[in-house]
Amino acid sequence: MVENETIVAQATAPGESAIAVVRMSGPQALEIASRRFRGTRSPRDSGSHRILFGAFLGAGDTPLDTVLVSVFRAPNSYTGEDVVEISSHGGAVIPGAILSALVEAGARPARPGEFTERAYRNGKLDLAQAEAVAALVKSRSDRAARAANSALGGNLSRRVADLDRSLVELLAEVEARIDFPNDVDEALDGAALAARCAGISRPVREWVAALPVSRRREQGVRVAFLGRPNVGKSSLLNALVGFDRAIVSDVPGTTRDTVEESIWLEGVECRLCDAAGVREPGEPLERLGLDRARDSVRRADLVILVLDRSDPREVEDRAALAMIGDRPVVVAWNKADLADGRGAKAPGDGSAGGVATVATATAVAVSTLPLLDVPRAQLLDEVLTVAVRPLGAEPLREALRASLARLSGSAAGEELPTTSLRQEALFGQALEALDRAERSLRDDAPYDLVAVDLTDARRALGEIVGRGVDQSVVDAIFSQFCIGK
Numbered sequence: 001m002v003e004n005e006t007i008v009a010q011a012t013a014p015g016e017s018a019i020a021v022v023r024m025s026g027p028q029a030l031e032i033a034s035r036r037f038r039g040t041r042s043p044r045d046s047g048s049h050r051i052l053f054g055a056f057l058g059a060g061d062t063p064l065d066t067v068l069v070s071v072f073r074a075p076n077s078y079t080g081e082d083v084v085e086i087s088s089h090g091g092a093v094i095p096g097a098i099l100s101a102l103v104e105a106g107a108r109p110a111r112p113g114e115f116t117e118r119a120y121r122n123g124k125l126d127l128a129q130a131e132a133v134a135a136l137v138k139s140r141s142d143r144a145a146r147a148a149n150s151a152l153g154g155n156l157s158r159r160v161a162d163l164d165r166s167l168v169e170l171l172a173e174v175e176a177r178i179d180f181p182n183d184v185d186e187a188l189d190g191a192a193l194a195a196r197c198a199g200i201s202r203p204v205r206e207w208v209a210a211l212p213v214s215r216r217r218e219q220g221v222r223v224a225f226l227g228r229p230n231v232g233k234s235s236l237l238n239a240l241v242g243f244d245r246a247i248v249s250d251v252p253g254t255t256r257d258t259v260e261e262s263i264w265l266e267g268v269e270c271r272l273c274d275a276a277g278v279r280e281p282g283e284p285l286e287r288l289g290l291d292r293a294r295d296s297v298r299r300a301d302l303v304i305l306v307l308d309r310s311d312p313r314e315v316e317d318r319a320a321l322a323m324i325g326d327r328p329v330v331v332a333w334n335k336a337d338l339a340d341g342r343g344a345k346a347p348g349d350g351s352a353g354g355v356a357t358v359a360t361a362t363a364v365a366v367s368t369l370p371l372l373d374v375p376r377a378q379l380l381d382e383v384l385t386v387a388v389r390p391l392g393a394e395p396l397r398e399a400l401r402a403s404l405a406r407l408s409g410s411a412a413g414e415e416l417p418t419t420s421l422r423q424e425a426l427f428g429q430a431l432e433a434l435d436r437a438e439r440s441l442r443d444d445a446p447y448d449l450v451a452v453d454l455t456d457a458r459r460a461l462g463e464i465v466g467r468g469v470d471q472s473v474v475d476a477i478f479s480q481f482c483i484g485k
Contacts, residue, residue: 005026006027006106006107007024007026007107007111008023008025008102008103009099009484010096010099015092021088022088024084025078025110027081028106030084032084033086033102036098036101040052043071043084046071047071048076049070050070051069053069054067058101059101064094064097065089068086071084072085075122079122081118081122111478112481112485113134113485114478116485126465127477128423128464129152129157131151131423132156132417133148133481133485135147135420140220140269141267142267144219156464156465160462160464163200167200167457167461173196174193175447175451190441193441194442197437197441204434220262223271223272223273223303224297225304226275226278226297226303227317228317228320229277231277231306231308235334236332236387239388240400241261245261258273258296259273265404266401266405275292275293278290293323294323298325300327302328302407303327303329304331305320305329307334309333309335326378328378329379330379330383331382332383334387335387336385380403383395422473427460427461429456430460434453437450437453
């Protein structure tokens with residue numbers, strides 16, 4: 001591809017809509033648009049940031065649609081190039097015809113993310129801000145949008161720049177001791193330099209520690225249902241989402257594939273995943289279902305271990321428990337209405353106070369049934385449920401609400417302006433390099449080794465905003481964008 005080619009793409013999602021926008025950027029954008037537009041003024045003669053009203057000409061120079069043409073002249077545009085945006089009626093036919101006419105007139109179809117890539121290459125955005133554009137488009141909550149907007153506004157880049165300035169000053173001190181050992185300030189010994197290094201790493205360490213919690217708040221929490229067949233996992237999922245999302249049957253092993261649906265609790269997306277029941281597999285299809293159940297648990301942030309209170313089978317239930325690993329757990333004792341009646345009334349039995357609170361359900365479950373060996377650090381809650389009765393899953397919903405607050409932090413918590421796993425990995429690399437440098441300074445190791453570690457930390461931080469980043473990384477980032485952005 002030639003970098004100075006004029007590119008074009010539909011910027012709005014295809015399909016039925018009131019309007020559609022086709023975006024074009026490049027040195028020939030104004031000229032190509034002028035060939036297909038008829039109004040009182042052509043885009044070629046228009047000033048920047050002007051909107052023109054007229055007709056777009058299709059095949060044979062016949063009017064295709066009445067359009068608005070927005071003109072943005074370089075360098076005061078999103079890409080830093082001449083940009084034209086054509087707003088027409090939506091649907092499949094008109095935007096497609098406009099796009100085809102512009103390609104025929106000399107533009108070429110844009111690659112995914114190529115408009116934002118040109119903005120990056122022309123210095124309109126750094127790489128952290130470019131990634132924030134994709135995160136903003138894909139955001140699924142107001143928290144995710146706020147975090148992406150913060151990064152797009154330069155908050156992340158400014159923090160990286162502040163850290164880099166401090167690193168440059170420290171690196172200068174260290175390199176001075178290498179090149180001019182007789183001219184340096186003796187008061188700044190290894191311990192003093194190590195303290196400065198620790199001061200630089202402290203905000204990075206706090207940030208890295210907070211990133212998993214922040215990501216859960218912004219991107220949601222994956223919750224996997226786990227248990228032996230026919231304990232009510234699918235019924236509980238249906239009760240939580242409010243409709244029959246999963247097939248329910250009295251025949252054990254009905255669920256073979258994974259079934260996913262989302263609910264929202266306290267502004268956090270909770271992605272529920274039901275999978276096959278845990279038992280010794282027989283046929284190959286059942287083994288495949290069990291493999292998918294394992295995979296859903298492996299990817300989960302939280303596991304709901306569903307047990308049958310009316311028919312506890314400790315040996316079989318332990319097989320499910322063994323799959324959980326170190327994931328946080330909420331234990332749901334389902335079919336509480338079929339138990340032997342010990343303790344409080346079953347959730348959702350329709351009587352006064354029949355919807356048991358989480359506290360009551362926990363007390364009943366612990367006092368009447370043996371608790372599996374779930375480590376207390378992992379066990380977030382334990383409740384009684386009756387999935388098939390109205391409000392019978394509410395104790396589990398409340399337990400999930402409380403568990404999400406523990407896993408995803410306070411609703412008032414700061415939205416960290418980070419937008420990708422790539423950035424998180426680079427912060428981790430910078431922190432490791434800073435820790436090595438601090439240890440070397442405290443151990444009076446050669447300053448040459450310290451300088452290497454501090455340089456590695458600067459490299460990792462620089463790659464966050466695009467300094468010294470490999471071209472293949474840039475290509476991979478923008479390939480994940482939608483076409484037209």
